[in-house]
Structure formats: structure tokens, C-alpha cells
Amino acid sequence: MAPRGVATPDVRERLFAAAERIVERDGPGALTSRAVTTEADCAKGLLHAHFTGFDGFVAELCLDRFAKTAAKARVLTETAGQGTVERNLNAVALALFDSGDLALSGLAMTRPAATLAIREALERGAPGFTEIQDAVAEYLEAERALGRVARTVDPPSVALALVGTAHHLLMTSHPGAADPRPLVARLIATLVPGGE
Template sequence: MSPRGVATPDVRERLFAAAERVVQRDGPGALTSRSVTTEAGCAKGLLHTHFAGLDEFVAELCLDRFARTATKARALSELVGKGTVAGNVDDVAQALFDSGGPAVSGLAMTRPAAALRVREALEGGAPGFATIQEAVTGYLEAERELGRVARTLDAGTAALAVVGTAHHLLMTSWPGAPDPRPEMTRLVATLVGRT
């Protein structure tokens, strides 16, 4: 445990990672500010020092994980013509399941105030599923121009299918449910081929 009065490095990420572990292990109902700080090995009040409350913390956790995946999706533009198209798209789709995936999504759904904060942030331009979909669409269009996917591929529809399926799998999974990743990989391969 961090001693009182000593700065805790990377507080947000430390608390976010601890929350993901609590939710994955014990489910969304087990998440409290105390369970997070205990799991993080830090002072009990640290979460409330950095966040207005548990709802703000949960919202910020969800938005942070969306932003990470959006950054990975935007980086697809640097991969045009490199690796395999299916592998590149699948990496982005799988990133949605990283960092707690279904557990974190379920957590946001159990806290209406947090869900509202996330929705308001997304409406205000924070990166989310739409940002990821746009990046995948642009990537698939560029790969189509290079002939690495079928000329008949509707890039926007394929991107919507990938992001929509990820959203569905995140929202209908729960801690301990079968791993949704293999389904995602099969979908991507079906949509864009194995190139």
C-alpha cells in the first residue's frame, strides 16, 4: 500500500486496471470505491481524490478504453498494404475485448449515471464505436483500392458489421461467459477474406 502523503504514479491507470480485475473476478456488483483501492493497493480515499465519485470513475474508465481502441483503429491507416487485411481489422476488433471488455461494458450498464455521462461524452465528440467504425471503413476502402480485398466489398457495411457485432458481443457477454474473440475473428475473415 502506498504510504499516506506519497504520490502514487499513474493513478488513473492503476485504479482503472484494479477496477477491471475486480469486475472480471467478482462481477459488476462487487465494484465499490473500497474494492478498487484495495485491489490497487492504495489509500482508500485515492479514488475520490481523483474522481467526483464512483459513477464518474466508471464513466472515465469506459471512455478511456474507447479512446484506446479508437487510437488503435486510427493507426490502421498506417497498415494499408501491410500484413493481412483480416489480421489488421481483427486486431482492432479484439482491442474492444481487451481491458475487461464485457465486464466493463456490463459495469457501465449497471450504473445509469455513468452510462449517461458516457453517452453525453460520445455526443460531445469523445471517441467511441462511431470513431472506430469510420477508421475501419477508411482502412478497408484503401485496401480495396490496392486490390487486397474484393472490389465488391462495401467497406462501410463491413465496418458496421465488425463494430456492431463487437458491440453486441460486449453487451450480451458476462464475466465467465464463453470467450467472444473466436466469433469475432471468424466474422472478420468472412467479411474481408483471409488476405
């Protein structure tokens, strides 16, 4: 543990990573500010010194993970013509389910103040599902131009269906629910027939 008064480097990511480990290991019910700081091996008040309470922490954790997934989606177009269309789409869609995102989204939904903060941040332009959807549509347009996706495929509709399904699965999942990855893989194969 860092001595009192000594700066803790990368405190946000350290606390976020600790929260994800707790949720993955013990479920969202085990996530408390004390559990996070104990897991992160830092001072008990550190979380409240950097976030507007525990709801603020949960909201910023979810927004941070959405932003990281949106960043992955933004580079999707650069993969056009490489690998397979299904694999490329799966990589982005499934990134939403990595790092405990299912449980974290469920946690946020049980905390109305966190849910409101997330909604307000997204309305102000924070990266989220809309940015991911736009990136998927742009990628599919690029693949269609290369002839790797059938001309009959409507990229914006496929992107909406894919991201909407991922959003639905994130928001309705619960501990012990079936792994959504196979379902998403089947959806991609259905939505983009003829993709390499």
C-alpha cells in the same frame, strides 16, 4: 501504500488497472470503490478525490478504454498492404474485448449514472465506436485500392457490421458467456472474402 499527503503517480491508470484486475478475477459484482483502492494499494479516499464518485470512475474507465481502442484503430490504415486483412481487422475488433472490456461494459450498464455520463461524453466527441468504425472503413478503402479487398466490398457497410457486432457483444455479454472472439473472426472472414 503511499503515505498520507504524498502524491500517487499515475493515479488514474493505477486505479483503472486495479479495477480491471478485480473484474477479471472476481466479476463486476465485486467492484466497489473500496475494492479498487485496496487492489491499487492506495488510500481509501483517493478514488473519490480524483473522480466524481464511483459512477464517475466507472464512466471514465470505460471512456479511457474506448479511447485506447480508438487510438489502435486510427493506426490501422498504416498497416494497409502488410500482414493479412483478416489479422489486421481482428487486431482492432478484438482490442475491444481485451482488458475486461466485456465485464466493464456490463458494469456500466448496471449503473445508470455511469451510462448517462458515457453517452454524454460520446455525444461531445469523446473517442468511441464511431471513431473506430470510421478507422476500419478507411483501412478497408486503402486495402481495396491495393487490390487486397474485393472491389465489391463496401468499406463503410463492413465497418458498421463489424463494429456494430462488437458493440452488441459488449453490451449483451455476461460472466460465463461464450468467448466472442471466434464469432468475430468468422464474421470478418465472411465480410471480407478474398482478403489475404
